[in-house]
């Protein structure tokens with residue numbers, strides 16, 4: 218029987234589990250909300266999934282390491298490995314998740330060359346878009362599609378979630394078009410993300426991962442702003458867990 | 473720390489409840505960060521003892537010195553020449569500013585966007601928890617960064633013994649002349665305080681004492697070039713921190729003793745981390761006791777710190793003062809020459825610092841450099857960008873960290889440092 222290797226990415230909003238076989242093919246992938254108790258959620262997720270070795274990543278990796286006595290890898294390296302498995306030649310990566318974002322540049326070999334992470338607050342992350350979608354009365358799944366339908370954008374000056382929210386509220390009160398406001402909000406997140414990517418990598422294709430990469434408006438305008446091709450894997454949220462699973466496969470010392 | 477110090481602390485005007493709280497946190501952190509390390513050199517026991525008695529026995533010693541007529545001078549910067557202080561029969565102590573304290577009081581006097589070091593020095597004063605500060609007969613401030621410069625104006629209202637030294641911002645003939653005239657003014661001030669005139673003999677002896685202390689640290693630093701590293705960066709940092717508090721002669725002996733032990737370790741290839749562990753040079757703002765946050769994160773992420781380009785580290789201790797002068801005036805010139813080389817980021821331009829970082833990275837075989845900037849510290853944060861660029865051009869991986877004394881960013885810090893260490897493997 219083939220061996221199975223798992224990667225678990227314990228993020229602040231969601232947990233992803235990916236299991237690969239010896240050839241690195243994904244055989245199982247699951248997702249759950251992190252909730253208030255990440256370890257219970259993680260335990261539930263791996264409960265019925267057979268694997269020979271697991272590697273943890275994401276902000277909850279150290280807790281998982283203690284509870285399950287496994288090895289860990291940072292989300293930076295896990296994403297780099299996962300992204301390269303999807304797009305073998307790519308040298309730059311942008312990940313925007315629930316509460317953080319990061320830009321990574323890679324050497325040709327796939328090793329991490331340089332990375333940047335966002336500051337402590339939620340500005341420019343999935344959380345920001347989520348709150349703004351709610352304020353505007355869109356659901357998060359359709360937020361990007363709606364924003365893409367706007368004919369122009371209304372610029373939003375504040376990146377701080379709290380201030381941006383009141384800015385949006387007052388624009389709505391003035392009777393402004395919700396889609397145009399939505400477009401403006403996307404643009405402000407894109408500007409920030411573009412700045413981050415530009416600081417680590419100046420040209421070439423970019424792999425876009427994390428929950429926010431599912432948003433078509435983000436993908437479209439990110440590519441337009443940067444003048445670079447933006448590639449997104451089919452399920453961009455799995456990339457970290459996938460990378461961790463591949464790494465679990467590749468460490469031979471314990472076997 | 474034993475109970476019998478309470479009376480002493482009370483007599484110094486400390487706030488006992490606040491002080492207990494501070495010592496509690498300090499003791500806990502020390503336990504978790506230092507005592508939990510594996511395979512520490514036996515000689516570190518001395519530093520453990522010093523740290524456990526940092527507000528106890530050492531303060532008693534200082535108070536005994538005071539009783540015997542010696543004066544205590546506190547300083548916030550490595551530009552305050554210990555040679556002059558010792559030669560006039562006084563003792564110099566560093567005023568630690570490595571923990572947040574009484575922050576709500578501090579923010580009544582300082583803007584929020586002031587660096588943690590400055591805020592901390594105010595917190596220790598306002599919270600009445602620093603026995604060094606309260607024992608000092610003279611507190612020396614210095615015109616370095618804008619934050620400190622302006623903060624001393626406010627500190628002047630809280631203490632009645634503040635003396636402010638002016639310092640150059642440019643390395644030029646004028647700059648050097650300013651430094652010299654300020655050191656001469658300081659010399660007179662210290663002589664007035666102690667009533668002891670500095671003689672060629674006392675100044676020479678003081679220069680030798682301080683040089684020995686520095687030379688001991690140089691010896692320690694050189695041993696850290698070995699792979700595997702014979703001592704952790706945390707322990708070496710601790711020695712650099714104790715440099716500012718301890719009796720100089722005893723400190724010198726203790727560091728040399730550790731070095732004897734480390735020489736054996738190096739010969740036996742006995743390290744605190746496995747050979748080939750990623751080696752990191754830290755560069756940037758000073759780390760005062762008990763600011764151990766970043767080194768702790770680094771060394772619990774599998775890398776070893778092999779040097780500190782910092783005022784609590786090699787920027788502060790490198791270069792000896794020439795001992796060849798015959799007269800006070802010749803020796804004062806030698807002191808000016810020595811301190812004039814300190815490449816603090818308040819200088820503009822400041823190419824020496826970048827050169828020194830490069831030199832250190834090569835000498836200590838560092839695989840990467842972590843630039844440590846305190847949030848709101850303009851001089852070092854400004855320099856961090858060109859420093860990063862210059863190092864990366866030489867293919868030295870560099871990570872810029874901007875942080876403060878709070879624990880809020882520990883998770884993110886850990887991820888960034890771990891990822892950087894993965895990058896170096």
Ligand code: SF4
Nearest residue numbers: 548549550616783816
């Ligand atoms: S960094 Fe500059 S201001 Fe601070 S102690 Fe060093 S020399 Fe003084």
Ligand code: SF4
Nearest residue numbers: 587589617619757849
């Ligand atoms: S850390 Fe920076 S801002 Fe703070 S006192 Fe030192 S030089 Fe000034």
